[in-house]
Amino acid sequence: MAVADSTPPAEAPPQGPAKGWARRGGALSLGQRFLTLREGSIVVITVIAFVYFAASTNRFLTSGSLKALLPYFAPYAILAAGEVFVMINAEIDLSVGAVYLFTPFIFYKLVVNVGLPLVPAMIGALIVAMLVGLFNGLVVSVVGISSFVTTLGTLFTLSGLTLIISHATQVTTPGTSVVKVGTFAQIFGGGTYSELFWAIGIAIVLQLVLSFTRWGIYTVAVGGNRLGASEAGVRTKVVLTRNFVLCALLAGFVGIMEAVRAATTTPDPSGANVILFQAISAAVIGGTLLQGGSGTVIGAFIGAVFLGILQDGLNLKGVSANYYYFYLGLAILIAMAFNTYVQRVRIGSGRG
């Protein structure tokens, strides 16, 4: 085996080579290692898509077009960031679309019916979103129902609840007006680059959390080997629940921002389901494996950028919307095949 090959018996391990290895290991830090191989494929695919659309349509590289691209990816990037944490846990959250749909109506109710100012109302609505995540997390980790089933239930419950409390009619989002975009709206979705800044900020913070904190280590541990993690003393239930709460919080936040951006809050469950699948697609294309234990927020961010480029590019080329799903499907399949291959190379051919 790889054990001290040329050394006689036990005591002194070979000092020289061991140190050399250690130094080389030191240069390649945890963060870099996470960012090297795994996102390679999606970066390449995204650049190819970008170059293709830039070359084949003359309007793609205009600032107007690039601005139009933003709302196509920023919300997905934020949603996917939360989904990545849950998926690294080897779970899935299907309720993000429903939380996205439900939270802005709570925001609306808190402002219009309760009379709260905008920011406290938003915080209140986000707390409600987190409670949904808490429910999901506890049912999955304590009761032990699979996350697929649990969050499917939450999805329909919340979608129904949204239709009930909204009477299936759209409302004007509080804090927005057709005439002038106020400060609140500027910051939370109404400003042209507001969602972009939030997406970048959230992605950076959560990637740091994932790579460099105990939260991140335990998330990988629980997804990679749940029994082993609990034997080592990791509180797996806490880790799981925390990630579901994070995921729901982000979904609620994006929901409010999108409602502010559109200035209307619309009870549209089927639209919310599209949002859900886009978010999961971004995470999957970005290299997060459903079987858990690996994935990155940055990857999901690039995956979302790819979705945006694809959607905007096809729009500009005047291709029928039907093709969007066709290409999206192909992209997911190619990305998955590539990711699985990369994972095998990374982890070593012997295992997993």
Place this chain on the structure above:
Amino acid sequence: MADAAVPLERIVGPTTADDDVLRVEHIKKSFGPISALRDVNLHLRKGEVLGLLGDNGAGKSTLIKILSGFQKQDAGTMWLKGQPYAPKSVLDARAHGIDTVYQDLALIDQLTVYNNLFLRRELVKKPIPFLSNREMRKRARAALEETGIDIPRLDVPVARLSGGQRQAIAVARTISGDADVILLDEPLAAMGAKEGALILDLIARLKKEGRVSIIMILHNYVHVFQACDRVSLIQDGVISLDKPTTETSVDELNDIVVEEYRRARLAAQSGNGASAGAGQAGGTPA
């Protein structure tokens, strides 16, 4: 049927010594209809290495999991350093000074060697609690050098390592902590002869230092006589032998185990008459 398997006169009752660090009495544990531990009495003296032998399914791992706080016994009491000991969790047990190398090693394939070594005791910076990866890597290197097992790179996922290297990491993780009672569930299982020898050397060194006391599940009798001060045999959820290794022999252990096997076969053959058959077999001196 189960009651008949080990003759009553051989079941080891509660025993104790003045310098016990750990003592368990009348431990029982069932999983549904299956009783894994029926009445286990065990004690561990300070600085001692106790070998735990027994067939698959005899209850060895269950006992380790109860001692390590991973599972709770249905009945029975434990004392640690003279105080009642009822760990609420693995972390609680660790806080009391008991740490474990599990049979499945509890390693996370996707995490690096040093992240695994420091799992659940990560070193973090202040004021923002980012992981101090550099410090952990340095200390991991030192801890592994202590074990004498050479892991060339500490920043690769442990999935890339050999079975023996993984085992070494799991052992190093436990002994580099502050534990004064260490439980090892088959520490030599995945090891080649050379790696196994390294681990046994390490245990011998720990024993010489006298700081820690060790309970070790083993399968190989040679290892038992090589590494342990005392040996306990678990059969069918009870301790059926408890002797210093100097007072027993491979032959005696073998005889007991073979006898157990015969008795079980006899019991299986005679169906419900097992109890009578076992009684007779037990009466014949081994």
